[in-house]
Every structure is written in structure tokens, then in C-alpha cells.
Amino acid sequence: MRPGERPEISRLPLFAEMREEERDRLFAASFLQVFPPELTLFEAGQQADFLHVLVDGLVELKAANHGRETSLTLVEPLHSFILAAVVTDMPYLMTARTLSASRILLVPAELVRGLIRQDKALMMAVIRELANGYREFVRALTDLKLRQSTERIGNHLLLQSRRRGGADNFQLKGEKKMLASLLGMTPENLSRGFGALAAEGVIISGSQVSITDRARLEAFSHPDPFYDPL
């Protein structure tokens, strides 16, 4: 682990309130591993052996059925993933794949399950994380069912902006092909959607997003103020 990283990981909501002793045990048993881009970390259906914490890089969680596949979420650094599979000791529901070179802290699932029982702060943090993850998927499902494709794009851009502190200019993460899959549409339709949004207050050029008229974009996209996470 690089200097400065352990304190940083310790500040994750999941680990921040733990007792020092349990945190030491957790770090001692975990290891940080580097993965190349485009590598599948695990497949849906496999037993959950490790809680993953993305320290650096970008990871996609996806699902497949009968030859078709779709991207479900994008994990950014300093977030853990697949906590639900780890705590329930059930198989992974999603396949994880690195998008860029990534460093990932692997925490043995068995240890997490044990520590949850011993450390009340960790237990509460797990509850909070699961509840937030749950809400994120409720939101994603509602988004897909109630909005059509161009509106979903608009909302996605507004959400990204909010996560960057309300910035009007920012970069998209990952390839557009993958963004299209995340938003539940083809790359062709994502592209056309970007075109249509030029008239609604955002310009997309390459991976650069510029919100030129936020009020207009909001009027077009109908965001739900109370349920956007973060």
C-alpha cells in the first residue's frame, strides 16, 4: 500500500467508525492488488470470496442473460463493491470488470462477516451502505421505467454535475459504449441523444460536457430532487 493510502481507505464511510483493533485485523488480512484494464475480476454466479474496495481506477458491474449483457453501475475510487453478496454469503449477482488499470483492496469475505458481528460501528456502516445501494437501484429502475432515452441522458449529466459539486464543465468517465449500456440504450441512440440535447442546454464534445443552460436542461430532464444520491 502506498504511503497515505491506508489513512485514506480508513476514512471510507464503511471503515471510518470501526475500532482501531478490528481495523488492524481487517487490513492485516487484506491485500491490495493491481489489475490491468479490461480484466474480469469475478463473474456473476461465483461465490463471494472478497469484499472489494476500489482504491484507484474504474470498475464496471454488469449482468448478462442469454447472450445479451448490460452495465449496471460504474464504481469509482474509494468505494467498496458487492457488499450485499459478501454479507449474505451468496453468489455475486453481477460480473465485475476493470475499465482502466485498477488497484483494489481485497478483504476476505469471511473476515468481514466475522467483524460485522463484533464491531457495532462496522455493522451500522454496512447497514447504511446497503441501504444506499438499495436506493440507488430503486432510482435506476425508476429512471429506466419512467423516462425515455434522451431524458435519461439529461438526468445522468445533471447527476454527474452534482457529484462534481455542481460544475458546469466536466469529463465523462469510461467509453460511450459503456455509458449507453449503463443508461439502457444503444451507442447509436446515445449519440443521437447527445445531439438532441444541444438544443436543451448541454453541449457534448468528445468526453467534454458543458452545461450551457442548466435551467433548460432541468426543465427537459425532470430530475427528482429528493432522490439523487450523493
Next chain:
Amino acid sequence: MRPGERPEISRLPLFAEMREEERDRLFAASFLQVFPPELTLFEAGQQADFLHVLVDGLVELKAANHGRETSLTLVEPLHSFILAAVVTDMPYLMTARTLSASRILLVPAELVRGLIRQDKALMMAVIRELANGYREFVRALTDLKLRQSTERIGNHLLLQSRRRGGADNFQLKGEKKMLASLLGMTPENLSRGFGALAAEGVIISGSQVSITDRARLEAFSHPDPFYDPL
């Protein structure tokens, strides 16, 4: 509460392992209320005041945006709902509405949050429930993104069959209008889908479902064995 109901509610996974003392406090502060059909219990955006446990009846959880609305899940008796909002002390994400006359146990949210901290068994049960709820929504999102409407209907019927112990004949719950919304399609397309499935091993007549050729229905619907809940 009717005789025999309290023991029954106590056997819910959520409460089963709690210490007797905490369970007494919980029941003492809760109350069972009867609601007529078609009544909105709470709206998305409201603060979560009570954990709800459906004792009898049928409840729909739905979401709305910009005039459009959709059904997200159907709650059947002896399940709790909106645990995520209660434990995080955040607003409800979904609107709840009774479909039939329903009896619901209302547990003050503040008390649930307090007891979670004191009773390790309850805490673990909350983690399990949240993780299961999370997985259910991952599954719903995947279903919607990867399958087209008639396949979704086929899978829904297979899942209902599994929940009834693999029965080939059973009744659909709720109105078809609501089932269509749950499955992310219009009532017209649900109806046409039922028609198409007659050639794929299921006959639907009114609310009566008869699976006549399960192998064929499975071949058509491509269920994911490892992730159907229950």
C-alpha cells in the same frame, strides 16, 4: 392483534432472533391498523416515520415522475417494507398504496433505529433484509434491460410458480393493469404477451395460470437459476 398473530409476526425473519425483551418493547410501541383498499399509505418524499409490516392484504410500492408512474414491487403478507428509508432516516423513495383491505403493523422508525443499536440479532436481520431487497432490485433492473416484454412475462410466471413451491396452476395477484406496470409494459401489451405465451407452454385464463409445458416456457424465457429470490 388477533390471537395467533403476534407469534406469527414474531417469526418474521426480521424479528425472529431478537431478544424477548427488545421484542416486547417493539410490540408495545407498535400498533396494528386496518386500511381500506386503494388507500395511499404514504408518498415518496415524506419522512419515514414507521416501519411497515403487512399482516394481511396486498400493498403496491410505486414511483412517479413528471406525471408518469410505475409500480415497483408488490408486497405480500408477512413482509416488512421500506426498511431502507427507516434505517437511514431518509425520505421514502416510493409511494405505498393498498390494493386490497390490509392490516399493517406500524413500528415507529425511531424505535427501530434505537433497537438496531441494542440488539445484535435484529441488526443482522436488518442487514440480511436489506441485502435481499438490494438483490431483488438488481434482478428487476437486469430483467427490464435484458429481456423483452413477452420474456419478462414468462419469467414472472415462472417465478410466481417457484414461490408457490413449483405449482403448475395458480392465481395472479392484483389487477392486470398493475401487473403490466410492474413488468414495465402497458396492459395492452401484457394481454398480447399472454396470448403469445399460449404457444410457449402457459395458458392464462382470467387470473388463472396453468403451466402446461414448463420446459418449453423455460426455453422461451431464459430464467437465471441463481438469482431468483425465495
Next chain:
DNA sequence: TCGTATATTTGATATTTATCAATCGAATCC
């Protein structure tokens, strides 16, 4: 820097799904 592979965009068309309109059918109310 050029050439090649790959992603993105654009256009034409096909498929899926929604909408609108009408009819059918089952439950309910006098």
C-alpha cells in the same frame, strides 16, 4: 508521422412497444 484498429457518429430501415379506438366480458348495483 503515418497507418491501422477501434470508437463514434450519421443515415436508412426494421422491430418493439405505446397509443388510440372500439369491443368484449365480468362484476356490481338497483
Next chain:
DNA sequence: GGATTCGATTGATAAATATCAAATATACGA
């Protein structure tokens, strides 16, 4: 029992989205 109401079905059409096929752009390696 018969009228009425509302949900479900069916048919015709429209809208949204996907697919297929180029054409352009972009990134990357020799």
C-alpha cells in the same frame, strides 16, 4: 334480471428504440 361500470382484449396506427451499414473521428503502435 338487466343496465351500468370498469377492466381486459383486440385491432389499427404511431412513436420510440434497435439494427444494419457506411462514413468519420480518435487513439495507438510501428
